[in-house]
Each structure stands twice: as structure tokens, then as C-alpha cells.
Amino acid sequence: MHSGGVNSIVEPVPFTFSLPLHQGSILLNLERDFELPLDIIEEYESGRLFGWTDYSTSKKPPRYIRILHNAYVERKVRKEEHNAACHCLPPANGVGCGDDCLNRMMFIECDPSTCPCGELCSNQRFRKRQFVKGLKVYLTEGRGWGIMAKEFIQQGTLITEYRGEIISDKTCQERIRTVYKHQKNFYFLDYHKGEVIDACSKGSEARFINHGCDPNCHIEKWSRGGEFHLGVFASKDILVDTELFYDYNFSLFDTEAIGQECRCGSSNCRGFLGKRPSHPRK
Known part of the structure; x- marks a missing residue:
């Protein structure tokens, strides 16, 4: 017959190794520079x-x-605070920012957020x-x-x-x-x-x-x-x-x-x- 009582929870006892003795304790407290094994060096x-x-x-x-x-x-990667905007006019047809683009002549790529030609800009290769x-x-x-x-x-x-x-x-x-x-x-x-x-x-x-x-x-x-x-x-x-x-x-x-x-x-x-x-x- 079930008593209806609450089951007790047994906490596990943490297990640890004992500290080394004698020569082991000396090595444990001895500080020395790390050295690669000889086979690794070879x-x-x-x-x-x-x-x-x-x-x-x-x-x-x-x-x-x-x-x-x-x-x-x-x-870290550098970020441009002020993107150089060219003065190109959006083309009626074709693409903009050709050889006469001020940014292109200075080896600067146009930024899509500031270029007057927007997605028609050809200087974003x-x-x-x-x-x-x-x-x-x-x-x-x-x-x-x-x-x-x-x-x-x-x-x-x-x-x-x-x-x-x-x-x-x-x-x-x-x-x-x-x-x-x-x-x-x-x-x-x-x-x-x-x-x-x-x-x-x-x-x-x-x-x-x-x-x-x-x-x-x-x-x-x-x-x-x-x-x-x-x-x-x-x-x-x-x-x-x-x-x-x-x-x-x-x-x-x-x-x-x-x-x-x-x-x-x-x-x-x-x-x-x-x-x-x-x-x-x-």
C-alpha cells in the first residue's frame, strides 16, 4: 500500500583524487618554461x-x-564615416558612372546609399x-x-x-x-x-x-x-x-x-x- 509520502533526494557526493605526495607534490609546485617535445621540434x-x-x-x-x-x-575593419558621392546624373537608359565618374577616376567605388545613379551605377564592381x-x-x-x-x-x-x-x-x-x-x-x-x-x-x-x-x-x-x-x-x-x-x-x-x-x-x-x-x- 502506497503511503503517499515524499521521496527523499540523495545528493551525490563529489569525487576527487587525492593530491600527489612526496616527489609528486614537488613537481606540482615546480614552475618551469614549457618546452616542446624533441620529436615535435625535429x-x-x-x-x-x-x-x-x-x-x-x-x-x-x-x-x-x-x-x-x-x-x-x-x-578591426575600418568603416568610412563619410562616403564620397559622385556628381553623375542618372542615365535615361543604360548604366551610369562611366569613365567620366569622379569617383571612378579617383579609384573609389561608389556607395549605393549616396550614388545619384543608384542601382544603375556601374562603379560598384x-x-x-x-x-x-x-x-x-x-x-x-x-x-x-x-x-x-x-x-x-x-x-x-x-x-x-x-x-x-x-x-x-x-x-x-x-x-x-x-x-x-x-x-x-x-x-x-x-x-x-x-x-x-x-x-x-x-x-x-x-x-x-x-x-x-x-x-x-x-x-x-x-x-x-x-x-x-x-x-x-x-x-x-x-x-x-x-x-x-x-x-x-x-x-x-x-x-x-x-x-x-x-x-x-x-x-x-x-x-x-x-x-x-x-x-x-x-
Whole structure:
């Protein structure tokens, strides 16, 4: 027969291990700097820890994380307080903000909230992601991986945006000495006033565009919303199945180092990227 009483609740007794004794108690209270195990250090120094691979002959391009926007590692994204408004008139037909747009001439993208042409504005290519879709990453002859146009690209077209992590020059130098110590290929581009775009691990397909002494592309720096966007533009009409090149204007981090041999294959090839050797190339 049920008594109708209230069931009692038993609280669980917390379980704890006893503290170490003797030598264990000494080790517990001993402070010392953390040291990596020897096997980890050996893996790091050999380059095996990061899994670096020679991709110059690999059938797959180097792995990287594809990002749609630059990643600001050491600071917050800057916001434009006052967006520059152009003085273009809304077109009766077609699109507005052409070559005579004041913002366009100053490499500033119009803001949709202030542009007189509104959605008819043609000077919002980065915001609207109006990039060339017909691009192919492929293995070149002697230049490693590159990018080929799979559609006709008209002169002046914004092909793609060079994206990556925005870091300081100091951090860039540190990464070269540590994280990228065993890496053969680097993907750096000047951003603005002591900052660099690092596309080694995160970026866009623009990281695969090779240097050319007679380039068919060039880099333009555009301002939008408080930050800059570096676009790869067509310097001339580019035919289908043509590799894309731009001039790296290469500068060496080590001023005493010799530049890298150029393999662009153009008739006016300068021979080296960066500092030329004191003796002629054989």
C-alpha cells in the first residue's frame, strides 16, 4: 500500500583524487618554461610538421582556404564615416558612372546609399562581385601553377580580387622566418602603409597568377567603405586559353639576396625578379 509520502533526494557526493605526495607534490609546485617535445621540434625543423609539398610538379595545386573577403588579423575593419558621392546624373537608359565618374577616376567605388545613379551605377564592381568566372588554375611549363582565361576578357575588365590576410610588415617578416620557413612559394602583396596581404594560406585564385615582364594584367588599388581592394585588371584584350600575367615589381626582403630567375618567356624578359646577379646568367 502506497503511503503517499515524499521521496527523499540523495545528493551525490563529489569525487576527487587525492593530491600527489612526496616527489609528486614537488613537481606540482615546480614552475618551469614549457618546452616542446624533441620529436615535435625535429618534425618542425624538417618541414614535415606543416606538410609542405613541392607543388611545382604536383598534379594538384597548393591547398589554401578560399575567402570572399580579406581577413584583418591584427586590427578591426575600418568603416568610412563619410562616403564620397559622385556628381553623375542618372542615365535615361543604360548604366551610369562611366569613365567620366569622379569617383571612378579617383579609384573609389561608389556607395549605393549616396550614388545619384543608384542601382544603375556601374562603379560598384567589387561590392557586386563582378569578376570573370571563366578562369582555370593549371600547371604551366616551367612556371609552376598559373591561371588561364577560359573566356575572352576585354581590356579594362576587373578579372578577380587579390585577397588574403591583412598583416603588418613585422608580422610578415616573422611568418617568413617561422611559419613559412620551409615553404618555397610566397603570396604577398603590398596593401597600404606598412601592411601586407598574405595569401599563403587564405586567399583567392589570384594567388596563382604568375609574373610576366610583358604582362596582360595589372593591379589596381580601389577604396571602398573605408578599406582597400586590390583588383587584377586586364591591360589588353585577353584571348581564350591565354595565361594571365602581371608584373610583380618584385622586391626582396633580404637586400643581399639574389633575385629569382624569371621564366615568363616573353621576348623582353628581364631575366630576374629582384636583384640581378653580378655575373651574367649562363
